[in-house]
Amino acid sequence: MRKMKEKDFTSKFGKELPYYVPQGYFDSLPGCIQEKCASEYPITKKQNVTLWDTLKAQVSLAAGFAALAILAFAGYYVLQPTNNDAVILSNDDYIEIIQRNIYDYDEGSIVDEVKPLDTNDSLPRHDEEMIQYLLDENIDYTTLIEQY
């Protein structure tokens, strides 16, 4: 019964489609698709990947850093001036330098530089003797102040 109905339906309307396709479309379509696939997803050949292949990038990076470190080390120690290169001056050189520059100073300022500083924090010699005397005689300092 159902098959009869289906047959009726098919005979009434048919199974052909009312569309048509541009001529040669199906001949050119595989080429177009192949081209599109190749450009968007190119085939990458699988190769036997060795341990070296996987580590190559990391090793290169490490080697680069090591080379940089060596260069920096060498630059720091080779280019830095050492004591060996310093000019050693003799006594005669110092005298000559002083003689050349001595006229830059006036006499007063030289004396000021040479004169020893006043020792304000130390007592004069006679004051120390007096204190010793008072201690020896067991004289009270306030009594002394009162008498004078």
Next chain:
Amino acid sequence: MSHMDDKELLCMFKQEDTRSYAFNLIVRKYQERLYWHIRKIVVSHDDTDDVIQNTFLKVWKALDGFREDSQLFTWLYRIATNEALTFLKKKRNRLFLPLVDVEQQLISTLETSPTLNGDEIKVRLQKAILTLPEKQKIVFNMKYFDELKYEEISEILGTSVGALKASYHHAVKKIEKLMEDD
């Protein structure tokens, strides 16, 4: 050559040297069936051309992962159906159109298509099919025009055979009614 067994084609595709050649054979073998399947959904030739190219592009990308749990052609049909429906969805979103207007647009494309070739009753049938809900339309096309078995359609759409039979039945009834009213 294009009548090679699917298993042989898949075997060839898995080998790097014959990969492109096998893919070319797969395209040649299934292009027409997929073209007409898509064309019935999107109507215009240019849109069908875009969709079929995208379909095969996806196939090229995913064929390596095809597990052969299903038949190759049902897998291809599934991709083509999804691509065609996605295309219509994008069109609808792009033009901010409701579903009914998209159907109306497809019908007007059908009427004005320069690549239309057939008598009036065939065009009327296509118009009637285009008014069906999406699922019924696809089920009807696969069953009536492509003569696929319900089991195969079930594999493609992931719907039970019982539900497919009901969909087809409803579709036929609606089409008959529309054709009588027209």
